[in-house]
Amino acid sequence: MKLLTFGPLELQGTAFRREKPLLLLAYLSLRGTQERRTLARQFWPDAADPMNSLSVALGQLRHVSADLLRVTDTQVATPLECDVSDLLRACRSQDLDQARRIYRGAFAAGIGAGDLSDDLAEWLLATRESGADAYRRLLLGQARAAVDAGTGGAGVWAALAYAVPGAAPPDPETFGELHNLLAAERHPDAALLERQAAELGVALHAPSVSLTGRQAELARIMEVPPGQTLWLLGPAGIGKSALLAASVGTLLRGQGGRPHATLLALPEVPHPGPVTESAWAQVLSARSEPLLIDDWEACDPDSRRVLLALAATHAGPPLVIGSRERPPLPLPELTLRPLSALRAGELPLTGGIPALIHAHRQNLSLADAYAHLLALHPPRARQLLACLGIQETPDLKATQAALELGGEDMAAALERLNRACLLDGTRPTAPAALRAWLDTQPSLETEVLTLLAPHLLPADALPHYLRAHMLTGSSDLPGFQAVLADRTRALLAEDRQVEAHALLRPHAQSPETRLLLGRALDALGQHKEALKVLSELPDTPLVQVFRGRAVWRLGDRAGATTLANAGLNGDMEARAQAYNLLAALALAAQDYAQAHDCAQRSAALFMLLDDDLMRLKLVCCQAIAMQKLGRDVGPLLREMQESSLNQLPATVLLDIGWILEAQDQWTDALAYAQQAATNAESRQDLSTAAAAWNNVGVLHHKLGRADQAANAYSQAIHAARQGGEVRLLALSLGNLAELQESLPLIEEALSLLEGAGHDDLAVYFREQREAFRGRSGGG
Incomplete structure (x- = not known):
């Protein structure tokens, strides 16, 4: 018999x-003899009785074979071997066939670390990664051997x-080697590796040159013949300057400040330079080398006129003009657009904009790079982009209302930002870069958040209010409390x-949100708070009704009844909640007819309020009362089980x-109770x-499972103590006392109940105490 651990x-x-007993067996096989208490603590750290859980697991293994374990009162060992050492031997000896047979998958595949101790989870991960690393090195060696032999297939082994x-993810050096092997054979996994590396x-890769992806555009510029002009069009940051700088010809950057400032930078122009347009035309027409003009908008007006006249006459050298705007003459255009051939993860960061x-x-x-792109745009355009x-x-209607933009102004701003490649329709082309820039502009972000939020539906507005609060520290933002109330209600x-x-x-x-806070605290069992x-x-x-719920949970039934009755003087919601509380009080007092009547009234009111969840809870209350009345x-049970709600709440x-x-x-009852406990704990x-x-x-x-019953009562006691639930704490403690026939525990339950307003339960446990004394012969 052998333990297989891979897969x-x-x-x-x-x-x-x-899985858990087998993992225990693997641990013993690899780590040797272990103390029982150590194993219990490591494998069942959250169990109420870890030693009992260990005993159950050991019993399951002994049932498979008595030879699997060597157990004493304090220690556990196994003579069984597992396949970890077999794999390591195969990898050391380069026995590929044997290693492939052994390595069926990750060590202990499918087992997570969720319910293990930190030490055991760390061991599981280290063992898993160690075996995988040995197998990876063996496969990588096969890839290297394929390269050395020139037989091909290195990419398959590398994959x-x-x-x-x-x-674990490869170290940087291995990443690079794997990528080179995959890329050399154009293996499709090269792209996956690049994404993970990013x-x-x-x-x-070494940093790419700035002209990556612009080879076609560069060729087009180089093909412009003498006497022709090409207008290179694109927004700031799109790569016009880099493209012109890489082209063959004389590059002039737009300048101002004096007449013909741009053209005066030509090296062959005599000092002080031509004055008239005709004189400039003669100088330029005599050139044969291409003339490249970068940043048309920065050129002085005189140079612009000379260059446009040269373009209109179709004389002189090839002329290429880089500009953010369309040409004033009908000229051939080459429009630069964002790059599409990007590395993994670069699109949201850059939008394909070369800058x-x-x-x-x-x-x-x-x-900073994004801010440079925005510098050319007016404040309203930047505000729109931020919004x-x-x-x-993006909600255009809400955005337009928030910024108080007219239809024409909104359309013009959107067009401007789309031409600048900062928007694609209404969505930012580089959202991560925009986010980075907004992080440096807290005042602007707060402004657009608080302008926009009141124009959105509450569910959409809440994240904006929360972000504005994070930036300002204020919860007193216009409309915030109403949206907060809507969402938390x-x-x-939904019992969340x-x-x-x-x-x-x-x-x-606000009073409304403070009331909701009180309700949430009460629902979480934090009744005093x-x-x-x-x-x-x-x-x-x-x-008053919700105060009544809290004081009842704290043991004041009379006060709760008074407050519930005060709620009957309120609106429909107050009356619905008041009858709900009165029904619960009547159930606790065993007045089942009154409980049924109040629950029925409450359910009808919640139906009128269109609150299906609360109505269902009151149907449950009616059903309990009817069961007690023998009806x-x-x-009602079928209605509860067949409810249209996506997930029945724990109370139901x-x-x-x-x-x-x-x-x-x-x-069947146990299955529902266990699911209720799990759901309630998760919330x-x-x-x-x-x-x-x-x-x-x-x-x-009732089913005769004393150990499981004791464990469940202990969990109930823990939850009741955390939540300040006096009645439930006493009830669970008393039930545990009955199970274990422990008079001190019954006395403890009674001490909790006396004076806490739970007289019915106190009477019951006094009877149990006397019965126990009678059985034990006590006085």
């Missing part, structure tokens, strides 16, 4: 596939070496309390489980998590 773990010759499952910041490509490849400031740049999907309606709290905690300032927030708000009916709950799952439990369908809903784990414990207890 999914497999115990050769058996059908045993449990295999590059893609070894489980391997993402990791590994340089594979930005150069900055990126030379590790220069993208923000479009902060939107994931929706999150709370953690997300709602994260948004509200740093930003809630919720009550503190709610107590600072005006005594509206809705506020048929089948229709918990209620379905409770009803199934009451109908003695314990196995950090401590109250529901505590209730769900308590139900899981009860069901395991």
Whole structure:
């Protein structure tokens, strides 16, 4: 029997596939004898009883074969060998066939580090990468040998070496060697390697020359015949200057300040130079070498007139003029556009604009390069670009309203930015460069954020308000609190309390958002903090209802009832929430008829409010009350199970489980309770998590699984203590006491309940205490 570790773990010759025990076996095979407590802590760091989890795993392995383990009271070992040493031997001896048979995939493929200790996760990753690295070196050696032999196929071996499952990214030197091998054979994986290298910041190429991708345009310039003019058109940064500098001819850069300043830079012009246009025409017509003019807009007016006259007469040398604007005469044009042949990851950084490509490849400031491109544009154009740049999907109507631009002005600004290759339609061509520039312009960004946000739908506006808050530190931005309330109300309606709290905690300032913060805290089980927030708000009916929820959770049932009744004097939402609270109070008091009536009223109000989730929760409450009253709950149960909601909330799952439990369908009930506990924990809903784990414990207890029941009660106690849930804490503690027949635990549960307003539960546990004393002979 042998343990195969490369690919999914497999115990050769058996059908045993449990990952954690097999990983334990691999660990023992490679690391030797280990202490039991160390293994338990490393493999089950989050388990309530790691030693028990270890015992279960060892038992599973012994069931496969009694020869797999050597176990004492304190230590565990295995005589079994795994295939790691076989792979290393094959790689050392260059036995390619054997290595390929062994390496079926990454070491322990499919096993993540999520539920392992940090030390064990580090060992798993190191072992995985070590084996993969040995196999990669073997394959890379095959590629080198193919090059030396001149037989071809080096690219295939290099591709295999590059893609070894489980391997870490190659070091820079190996990256370069693999790329050279792939590129030499034009292997398609060369592009994949280039993208990964770019993402990791590994340089594979020397900096490209500035004319990369402009060979066709350079050839066109070189082909201009004598007497003809070519107008080289393109925005700033597109590469006109570099293209002209690489061409054959006399290059003149536009100058101003005096008459004919640009043309006076010609080396053959005598001092002080011609004065009239006809004299200049004679000088220029006598030239044979091409004349190249860079930056037409900077040329002095006199030089412009002379050059346009020369172009119109079709006399003189080849003439090429670089300009950002269209020619004033009908002349042949060559328009430069952004480059498309870019390295991986360069498009969002540069938009194909050569000036930005150069900055990126030379590790220069993208923000500075972008600012240079924008310097020629007026403030309104820069403001429009910034406003479009902060939107994931630009909303033109909202943008126009935010900037108070008329239709013609908006169209003109968009056209200008598109001609400059800074926009493609309404989207920035180099969003990452724009972002880098905006990071240097916090005042401008704050301005466009606060101008735009009020014109967007709340869901679209919220990210802009949050960004503006980050820049200014202020939550008192016009419209922010209303948008915050809209979003967090929706999150709370979906039982997403953690997300709602994260948004509200740093930003809630208005009475509406402070109320929502109180609701989120209460839903998370932080009842004292919720009550503190709610107590600072005006005594509206809705506020009083949510205060009532908090004080009930803290043990004051009478106060909760008073506050709930005060809510009945409010609007529809307040009445719906008030009846909801009264239903919960009645259920706790075992007044099931009253609970059913209040839940039915609340459900009807929530239906009118178009709140399907809350209505469903109240249907659950009705079903529980009807079950207690001995009525048929089948229709309500089906409605709950067949709800159109995408994912049933934990509270609904918990209620379905409770009803199934009451109908003695314990196995089905356990599945719902466990799912409720998992869902509640994922949303950090401590109250529901505590209730769900308590139900899981009860069901395991009924099914005769004492260990699982004790573990579930412990998790319920932990969640209830974190959430300040006195009733649930006492209930779970008392249930654990019953399971373990522990009088001290029952006494502890009673001490929590006495004076906390949970008299019904206190009476029950007093009865249990007396029954226990009777069984044990105590007084």
